[in-house]
Amino acid sequence: MESGEWHLVWFTVWVSFLSTLLIFPFGLALSWLLARRKWPGKSIVETIISLPLVMPPVATGLILLKLLGRRGPIGGYLHDHLDFDIVFTWRAVLVALCVMSFPLFVLFARVAFEEVNPRLEQIARTLGAGNLRVFCTITLPLASRGIVGGMLLAFARALGEFGATIMVAGNIPGRTSTLSLAIFQSVQLGHDPTAFRLLGISVVLAFAAVWSSQWLVRSKRR
């Protein structure tokens, strides 16, 4: 493999990992709120975060492009006041991956929290535990496997992201190109050997992520 391809693989894994890490605290907080609390506007928030799961990724990418572009409300503000650009940089890749994998993680983490028997948390309180201790010693350990499984799937989803990324980050070799984008480009240009090498790598990565999440789910049932 050429050094450019190694860089490509490294960049894809790194940015996917970073996006999973970034969504983790927010996703955890939101999924706990969805599983355990009633609040006004809950169903609207639920619907909005599920949208990227069901909408065409390209459409989500277009929304992001319009929001984050230099003339968009968010991107414009960042460019004018902080001289900070997102679109067509590696940051755009990160944003696209976060937005696309966030709903998947919340979906899994929420179910994991819901499966924890609330009676256990209540009894922990009668034994003198405050909210933080109950969460750290009862809720989180009992939901941990589902949460980790959700993180692995979110990571896998990020590895394979294509539609939103190409809209908001383009496909700039060495800067915003990811595995999926590079495979597409190689096929377009007729570079089949490159496409197959990259295909092999993505199969290995996807296999590892899915297999380890299934292993976690199985060991939870045991």
Place this chain on the structure above:
Amino acid sequence: MSLLLRNVALPLTPFVLEVDAELHGPVTVIFGPSGSGKTSLLDLVAGLRQAPSATIQLDDCVLTDTSRGLLVPTRSRSIGYVPQDLALFPHLSVRQNLRYGSKPAAGGDPLFSFDHVVEVLEIQPLVQRRVTELSGGEQQRVALARALLASPRLLLLDEPLASLDLNLKSRIIPYLARIRDEFRIPTLYVTHDRHELLALADEMMVLVNGKVAQIGPLREVFNRPASLAVAGLLTIETLQAGRIVKTGDALVTVSVGSALLVSAEQAPVANTAEVYICIRAEDVILLRGADGPGSARNRLPGTIRSLAPEGPQIRVELDCGFALTALVTKQACEEMALKPGDIVTALIKAPHIHLIPR
């Protein structure tokens, strides 16, 4: 102890739980059919549920007062709670479960020390095990020990024996009695089992459809159920409709079926002639023949309809002009050679015939 429950009102489906009571314990049994609001009441006392209206005070400490917006959080209440499903933490070992709520030993009461509690409940050999490896009875004792180790001021036990079979039940009851005698923690004990009730309770509160049907010392409630519903719940064996025919000399004469009974109760039925009579089977004495004077006011000739073993005793169904049930020991039954069709005399003292207005 004094546990004050004032103006407690909690809407449940299909009724409203309404309690206004003062409990003195030390062991108060909350007795009632399933779905009568017993668990919800424990949840309110523990602060796990909030009622729109409630004042709850344990001795001199106000735990809940909705009129002042006061609500002591569950973790600060020092109330031990063993729920029906025990709620042992499945991801922790037995030792970690036991230690979860235990206060630091320094300055602590040696009565509630780890070693002592573990010894009283005989769970030493289980401490290293995983919770999921325990049998039903073992889980039960671990859950009790975990609650005790937090040195609670009040213990809430929600049908602690409901999930165990009869054999295991009789093995756990002595542990509960030991907890009562050893630790002297006031206890609210929810059950609908008569055996647990008789073995453990000092005081009882009968809850029917969210309302307090009766409250008082155990003997008082058992001997004088306040209503037909309470008598039915306590499964008092003989419960028959009757009519008062004569009052006087501190005794009341009641006609039941074709028989006349004499009761020593007047006050509860002062304004009515229509009554129910309650006679507990263990208060009925059987006699061969009917000779000689005796102190029992009621001597009823009757025919034995059937005999059936009930634990160590024999349940005898009689026809004395109305259906009467007696409990006699096996030995007595053999000595008297009782068999269906025999004619015997049933003796019942007048104070043992309890009357409920209809």
